[in-house]
Amino acid sequence: MDYFLTEEQQMIKELAARIADEKIKPVAAELDEKEEFPWELMRILGEADLFAVWVPEEYGGLGGGVFEQVLVVEELSRACSGVSVSYAASALGSFPIIMFGTEEQKQRYLPDIASGKRLAAFALTEANAGSDVSGIATTAVLDGDEYVLNGTKQWITNGGEADIYTVIAVTDKEKGPRGYSAFIVEKGTPGLSFGKKEKKLGIRASATREVIFDNCRIPKENLLGREGQGFIIAMKTFDKTRPGVAAQAVGIAQGALDEAVKYARERVQFGQPISSFQGIQFMLADMATQIEAARALVYSVARWIDSGAKDVSQAAAMAKVFASDVAMKVTVDAVQILGGYGYMREYPVEKMMRDAKITQIYEGTNQIQRSIIALDLIKKAAKKK
Amino acid sequence: MHIVACIKQVPDPSQARIDRETGLVIREGVDKIINPYDLHALEEAVRIKEARGGKVTALSMGPRAAEQVLRDAVAMGADQGILLSDRRFAGADTLATSYTLARAIAKLGDVDLVICGKQAVDGDTAQVGPGIAANLDLPHITQVRKIRELTDSKLVAEKLTDRGYEVVEVSLPAVITVVKELNEPRIPGLRGMMRAKKAEIPVWGPEDIEAEADRIGLKGSPTQVWRTFEPERHRKGEMLEGTPEEQAAALWQRLRAL
Numbered sequence: 001m002d003y004f005l006t007e008e009q010q011m012i013k014e015l016a017a018r019i020a021d022e023k024i025k026p027v028a029a030e031l032d033e034k035e036e037f038p039w040e041l042m043r044i045l046g047e048a049d050l051f052a053v054w055v056p057e058e059y060g061g062l063g064g065g066v067f068e069q070v071l072v073v074e075e076l077s078r079a080c081s082g083v084s085v086s087y088a089a090s091a092l093g094s095f096p097i098i099m100f101g102t103e104e105q106k107q108r109y110l111p112d113i114a115s116g117k118r119l120a121a122f123a124l125t126e127a128n129a130g131s132d133v134s135g136i137a138t139t140a141v142l143d144g145d146e147y148v149l150n151g152t153k154q155w156i157t158n159g160g161e162a163d164i165y166t167v168i169a170v171t172d173k174e175k176g177p178r179g180y181s182a183f184i185v186e187k188g189t190p191g192l193s194f195g196k197k198e199k200k201l202g203i204r205a206s207a208t209r210e211v212i213f214d215n216c217r218i219p220k221e222n223l224l225g226r227e228g229q230g231f232i233i234a235m236k237t238f239d240k241t242r243p244g245v246a247a248q249a250v251g252i253a254q255g256a257l258d259e260a261v262k263y264a265r266e267r268v269q270f271g272q273p274i275s276s277f278q279g280i281q282f283m284l285a286d287m288a289t290q291i292e293a294a295r296a297l298v299y300s301v302a303r304w305i306d307s308g309a310k311d312v313s314q315a316a317a318m319a320k321v322f323a324s325d326v327a328m329k330v331t332v333d334a335v336q337i338l339g340g341y342g343y344m345r346e347y348p349v350e351k352m353m354r355d356a357k358i359t360q361i362y363e364g365t366n367q368i369q370r371s372i373i374a375l376d377l378i379k380k381a382a383k384k385k
Numbered sequence: 386m387h388i389v390a391c392i393k394q395v396p397d398p399s400q401a402r403i404d405r406e407t408g409l410v411i412r413e414g415v416d417k418i419i420n421p422y423d424l425h426a427l428e429e430a431v432r433i434k435e436a437r438g439g440k441v442t443a444l445s446m447g448p449r450a451a452e453q454v455l456r457d458a459v460a461m462g463a464d465q466g467i468l469l470s471d472r473r474f475a476g477a478d479t480l481a482t483s484y485t486l487a488r489a490i491a492k493l494g495d496v497d498l499v500i501c502g503k504q505a506v507d508g509d510t511a512q513v514g515p516g517i518a519a520n521l522d523l524p525h526i527t528q529v530r531k532i533r534e535l536t537d538s539k540l541v542a543e544k545l546t547d548r549g550y551e552v553v554e555v556s557l558p559a560v561i562t563v564v565k566e567l568n569e570p571r572i573p574g575l576r577g578m579m580r581a582k583k584a585e586i587p588v589w590g591p592e593d594i595e596a597e598a599d600r601i602g603l604k605g606s607p608t609q610v611w612r613t614f615e616p617e618r619h620r621k622g623e624m625l626e627g628t629p630e631e632q633a634a635a636l637w638q639r640l641r642a643l
Contacts, residue, residue, distance in 0.1 A: 011578055019572060049575035062575060 001292060003299055005071075012068055015048055016075035024079035031082060031205035032351050035197070037161050038083045038205050045076075045087055046116020054091050056098065059110035065306035066240050070247040070298060077251025078258070081355045082205030084251065086119070088244045089157040089206075092363075093120025095237045096166045096182055100225040105184065109164055121162035123153040123211045124234055131368045133231065134177055138213060140169040145220050147183060149191070149213035157362075159209030160194035163187045166237075167211070168230045180230030184222045191216030202354035235313070240305060242316040242363055246298040249320075249327035249359040253291045256327075256334035256352045260284060263338050263347075280337060287330045294323040314376035321369040324359035331356040386439035386537070389490055390430040391501040391517070392423040392458055394451040398506050403613065410507050419454045422502025424461075424570040425563050430500050431462035432568065433535065440464040442493060446474055446485055452586045460573035460581035467493075471590035476603030479508070483516025485601050488594035490521060498540065499560040503528050514562035525560040526553045530567055 005013065023044055031038055045051060053068040055061025062068075069091050076084035094113045097105055097120075112118040129135035138151025149169055153159075165185045172179030185192055195210025225233055261284060264275035274280050301319040305312050331353040335342035342349045360366045396415040404411050419427075430441045443458030445451050446469035455466025469489055477485060490496050499518075504511035511527070518525035526542050530550060534541040538557055543550045545564050555561075573581070591601055599605055625632040 007582075008579070012575060015572070015575060015578070022572070044572065047574055048572055052575065 001296075003296075008064075009068060009071060012050075012053060012064070013071045013075060016050060016072040017078075019044060019048060019050075020075050020079035024076060024083050028080035028083070028205075029345070029348065029351065031080065033204075033345075035199070035204045037207045038080075038086060039161075041083050042086065042116060042119065050087070051090060051116040052114040054098075055094070055110050055114040056106075059106050060114040061110065062114075065302075066243050067299065067302040067306050070243050070302045073244050074247040074251040074254070074295075074298075077248045078255035080205060081248050081252050081352075081359075082203040084248055085203050085358075086158060086161070086206045088241070088248065089122065090120045090162070091244060092122040092237065092241045093158070093162060093164060093166050095240045096122070096224055096233050097184065099236055099240075100182070100229065100233050101184075102221075104221070105224070109184065113164065118163035119158050119161055120164040120166065121156055121158035121211075122237065123156045123159070123165050123167045125154050125156070126152065127154050131365055133180075133234070136168060136170055136180060138167070138169040139173075140171050140181060140183060142171075142220060143217075146217045147220055147223065149183070149185070149216040149218065151213050152195075153211040153213075155198065155208050156211045157206055157208055159207060159211050160197070161207045165192075165211060166224065167213075168234055169213075171227045171230075175228065177231040178228055180234075181227045182224035182230045182233040183218060184224060185213075185216065185218055189216055189218060201357060202351070203358055238363055239312050239316045242320040242369075243298055243302040243305065245359055245363045246294070246301075246319040246323035249323040249356065250291060250295050250298055252352050252356050252359070253287070253294065253323075253327040253330040256331045256349050256356075257284070257287045257291060259347070259349050259352075260287065260334040260337040263341070267338075274337075283333050283337060287333055290326045290330060294319075294326040298323055314373050317364070317369040317372040320359075320363065321366045321373070324356070324366060327356040327359055328353075386433065386437055386497045387442065387493070387495050388430040388433055388439065388498045388500060389442045389444050389493065389496050390423070390427040390458065390463065391486055391499065391513070392427060392443055392445050392454050393420040393502075393505045393507075394418070394445065394447050394454045395420045395505055395507040401507070417450065417453065419457055420502050420505045420507075422504060422506070422563065422565065424502075425565055425567050426500040426502045427458055427461055427463065428568045428570040429532070429563060430498075431571075433498070433532075434462070434464075437535070439497075442467060442496075444486060444489055445469065446477070446482060446489075448475075449588070452588075455586050456581040456584060457573070459584045460577040461571060462573075462577060466584065466586045468586055468588045469590075469594070470588050473591050473598070473602045473604075476606060477601065478606035478608035479510050479512040479516055480607065481601050481603075481605035483513050484520050484605060485594070485596060486513065487517045487520030488596045489589060490517065492589075492594045497537075497558050499523075499558070501560065501562045503562045503564050511562070514560055518560035521558075521560070523558055523560050524555040525562070526555055527562045529561045529563045532561075532567075 050072050052061045053064040057063040073084050073088050113120050140147045140149050167183045167185050168180050171181040191214050193212045198208040264280050265273050267274045298319045301315045334349045335353050341347050394417045396412050397418050400415045402411045434441050441463040443455050443463040443466040449470050452468050458466050501514035526544050528545040529542045530545040531543040541554045544553050625635045
């Protein structure tokens, strides 16, 4: 289908596709097996200017938005979503700076993020603060010209690999989520350390670690926005990045469909390719239809967000929940079509099935997404009265 | 340092077919790409520029459509691309091509280093690089797999041979032709692609390079392809029977008989 991309968007998509096919696909299985962070691929993505697509031009970027980032993430995810999430996490870590940073903060951090020289990460989740963000226990206390951070963030994508961390911490315990604030913390700051690399079901090329603050002192200029804005910064950030997770899901699903079609045409049983059987055909048809529907939704939402629309939480949640559910279903079906071979690690679809699962979980579980969607419905209906 | 990378647009070898009647490569309806060896030439030119400063000119002779490979070259980091295109250039063999490219390089004037792929994958002659050097009366090294040293006045390189490599030193300006082992060509970035889209690609004809009319194109090309064919394979294997000792003895006898 033609989504009427601009010439520049077409260029971005083709370049990301080329890197996915030529550089990522050949090493995806090995990266998964070794659980190795793809630094070489991050360098290639940086040289290709792909970290620049969502960064404003004034700060070394190409001035694109959510949609451009979505195009890249989708293409990379066809080949390996462990790689694409490492890329996308840098967007997740930098959107708070783009949206809420001061001129100095933007000048200081964004050019290096845009060039791919430094990766960013976003640190919100804690052991007792997942879907329920009100459980955050990491604190930031102003002491003279510095904030002192204490606490442990959990499951931070790019943790230990990234140089720039956007961190949500409590500055006023009394106020609950309204007492949260966002900070920029650089790797190398005394008191900042990282836990062991987590062993995961999928996206195993990506790094997931604890980020630990032990009397970590940062200049007070590293506060993002104002004190108490942390929760809103996190929510506004997710509004921008959930389409990225959705794009990841679309890419994984497309990769799985491509493999399933290829296999179905090659695999001969009962004297004919299994693609000639209606049972297989109907599965492939449903997979393709679901993927196209997911893609259309994700693209529409991304473009709508880039248009400057407010109140996009519901749409962003819809894109994320729909696309990730599609990815899960499509990858399970792809494994089924490949049969015994699909279950083997020599073929790429079992990895895609493992990789797909996380898209239903992170950046807000799909249950939380459905709550966002439903609450928005109810709120709007109540307003009409 | 001014470096010229000579690049050629060739039919994608994965799609290439040969016309059985004429013995010529069928060029119609086949995707065109930069000759793969030339990508390494271009990559090296850009790396030298990045390391030492200077500029890179990509040079190609071909039909107007060959402008695309020059845009690709700009996307990879060349500062400019120049296309030699004119009906009178058409039908050139390696002699006329070498002369024409050499004239263009002479016209550029301040060139310190010319880098070519070792050969084009369509003609496979490997003659144009040395031909340019001969026309310009410059030293050259073919089959360069590594540049060991480069200063403003000399270049030391490893030249790939059948048995290993030779270390060769030339004074600059010079011409080198390069092999795939030299480097890994980059994938152009978005900024480069955008620059390439806007780039002006000047087109030069015989007058622009002050070429002699009877040394270019078909007129300047004494080579005629008489016939092309796939060589018949004469090699055939033979299995020796028996125990390992018997096989070894039989092999020894055969080798002695040669």
